Amino acid sequence: xxxxxxxxxxxxxxxxxxxxxxxxxxxxxxxxxxxxxxxxxxxxxxxxxxxxxxxxxxxxxxxxxxxxxxxxxxxxxxxxxxxxxxxxxxxxxxxxxxxxxxxxxxxxxxxxxxxxxxxxxxxxxxxxxxxxxxxxxxxxxxxxxxxxxxxxxxxxxxxxxxxxxxxxxxxxxxxxxxxxxxxxxxxxxxxxxxxxxxxxxxxxxxxxxxxxxxxxxxxxxxxxxxxxxxxxxxxxxxxxxxxxxxxxxxxxxxxx
Amino acid sequence: xxxxxxxxxxxxxxxxxxxxxxxxxxxxxxxxxxxxxxxxxxxxxxxxxxxxxxxxxxxxxxxxxxxxxxxxxxxxxxxxxxxxxxxxxxxxxxxxxxxxxxxxxxxxxxxxxxxxxxxxxxxxxxxxxxxxxxxxxxxxxxxxxxxxxxxxxxxxxxxxxxxxxxxxxxxxxxxxxxxxxxxxxxxxxxxxxxxxxxxxxxxxxxxxxxxxxxxxxxxxxxxxxxxxxxxxxxxxxxxxxxxxxxxxxxxx
Numbered sequence: 001x002x003x004x005x006x007x008x009x010x011x012x013x014x015x016x017x018x019x020x021x022x023x024x025x026x027x028x029x030x031x032x033x034x035x036x037x038x039x040x041x042x043x044x045x046x047x048x049x050x051x052x053x054x055x056x057x058x059x060x061x062x063x064x065x066x067x068x069x070x071x072x073x074x075x076x077x078x079x080x081x082x083x084x085x086x087x088x089x090x091x092x093x094x095x096x097x098x099x100x101x102x103x104x105x106x107x108x109x110x111x112x113x114x115x116x117x118x119x120x121x122x123x124x125x126x127x128x129x130x131x132x133x134x135x136x137x138x139x140x141x142x143x144x145x146x147x148x149x150x151x152x153x154x155x156x157x158x159x160x161x162x163x164x165x166x167x168x169x170x171x172x173x174x175x176x177x178x179x180x181x182x183x184x185x186x187x188x189x190x191x192x193x194x195x196x197x198x199x200x201x202x203x204x205x206x207x208x209x210x211x212x213x214x215x216x217x218x219x220x221x222x223x224x225x226x227x228x229x230x231x232x233x234x235x236x237x238x239x240x241x242x243x244x245x246x247x248x249x250x251x252x253x254x255x256x
Numbered sequence: 257x258x259x260x261x262x263x264x265x266x267x268x269x270x271x272x273x274x275x276x277x278x279x280x281x282x283x284x285x286x287x288x289x290x291x292x293x294x295x296x297x298x299x300x301x302x303x304x305x306x307x308x309x310x311x312x313x314x315x316x317x318x319x320x321x322x323x324x325x326x327x328x329x330x331x332x333x334x335x336x337x338x339x340x341x342x343x344x345x346x347x348x349x350x351x352x353x354x355x356x357x358x359x360x361x362x363x364x365x366x367x368x369x370x371x372x373x374x375x376x377x378x379x380x381x382x383x384x385x386x387x388x389x390x391x392x393x394x395x396x397x398x399x400x401x402x403x404x405x406x407x408x409x410x411x412x413x414x415x416x417x418x419x420x421x422x423x424x425x426x427x428x429x430x431x432x433x434x435x436x437x438x439x440x441x442x443x444x445x446x447x448x449x450x451x452x453x454x455x456x457x458x459x460x461x462x463x464x465x466x467x468x469x470x471x472x473x474x475x476x477x478x479x480x481x482x483x484x485x486x487x488x489x490x491x492x493x494x495x496x497x498x499x500x501x502x503x504x505x506x507x508x
Binding site: 125133 | 334335337340346362
């Protein structure tokens with residue numbers, strides 16, 4: 001019994017420690033960014049890595065998500081003759097929910113993991129110490145550009161995802177399932193408001209912040225050689241994905 | 257010794273429950289090469305990291321020209337750090353940058369020099385460390401010894417007053433190790449800078465040191481010129497210099 005309590009206690013203390021360290025890390029980052037902005041070249045490099053190079057994977061997942069949504073909702077709606085609402089369903093689901101969430105999960109898998117692995121390797125090979133020793137703030141040099149890139153580029157990717165999702169839905173709904181094109185487009189425009197898209201983009205920005213911050217944090221405090229870098233990478237992907245899904249609920253609850 | 261450039265006053269440091277520095281007192285003489293010897297895992301690296309503020313003591317002071325860096329933060333600590341250069345054990349080169357960008361990195365960050373001038377200085381320093389023409393290579397294409405020499409060039413490019421070396425010859429073949437030792441000796445003699453080297457290579461130590469300090473169980477148990485160290489009767493020091501497993505130092 002005491003052993004169980006002890007284990008529980010250690011888990012809670014460890015968890016609180018982790019939350020504390022993450023908060024300090026974020027506070028450091030904000031302070032660093034506020035004092036002086038990082039070199040633009042570094043930010044652009046990261047925007048290219050996090051954003052531009054994620055386009056293909058986001059286009060693929062977005063398109064097929066829109067397509068399967070159209071297919072599924074068509075089979076459901078056909079039972080009570082509401083096929084004309086397929087377009088609305090696809091567009092609303094993409095803009096509010098699936099665009100931001102799927103985009104961020106894909107970027108987490110692609111860029112969040114790479115950030116954790118890169119910073120982790122820099123940590124265990126003393127490259128981060130080398131920056132510190134050369135009086136270059138590693139938070140400002142490594143972390144701030146990556147987090148800014150996530151904050152800016154995930155919403156952009158989300159717009160792309162929304163767009164190709166809606167296009168994929170249109171293709172399946174109109175071309176394959178034969179819903180009337182005019183009705184499909186009219187219902188989409190009628191029921192989807194700009195606020196829906198906008199709220200989705202706010203979500204995407206939050207998720208972009210989460211996935212880059214977690215990737216940086218896990219990499220920055222990696223220890224224990226190659227094994228440690230591997231562990232940091234896994235933890236970054238799992239933790240960021242879980243936090244994205246949890247915060248998605250709360251963001252939705254606040255927004256709508 | 258004159259006025260030391262770096263001084264440790266009663267420095268304590270523990271990790272979890274393990275005491276690494278146990279009331280360390282150490283004075284690093286100015287404009288000389290000091291070698292700190294001791295067993296692997298005996299706190300040499302930790303000592304070096306305290307000198308440049310990569311670690312902070314639990315207790316005690318670390319004075320650089322009389323200023324306690326354990327109490328400094330942010331900008332103030334960076335101001336002190338700009339007086340230092342450091343060569344890391346594996347070189348710690350940035351593997352996303354070319355050799356030239358690595359060596360020129362401190363210049364780009366801390367000076368307003370133009371691209372041409374930086375290139376010129378980098379090439380000159382690379383020639384000094386015996387690596388002409390490697391500017392465009394990536395660190396992954398270099399051997400261990402070459403990486404250390406590039407690391408040395410990067411540590412020297414801002415012409416720091418104090419240069420720290422973390423095991424400069426570990427993991428190198430004897431010939432490359434000797435080449436690095438010579439480089440350390442020659443660049444020190446030429447510049448008159450303060451060098452602090454940590455090492456467990458006895459032969460190299462006597463070759464480059466003006467001053468030697470032996471770190472054992474978190475304290476300095478012997479220090480002095482190479483001759484004084486050779487004559488020192490301390491049995492722990494004697495065993496370490498002999499390099500045998502028999503004696504007061506227990507092998508676990």
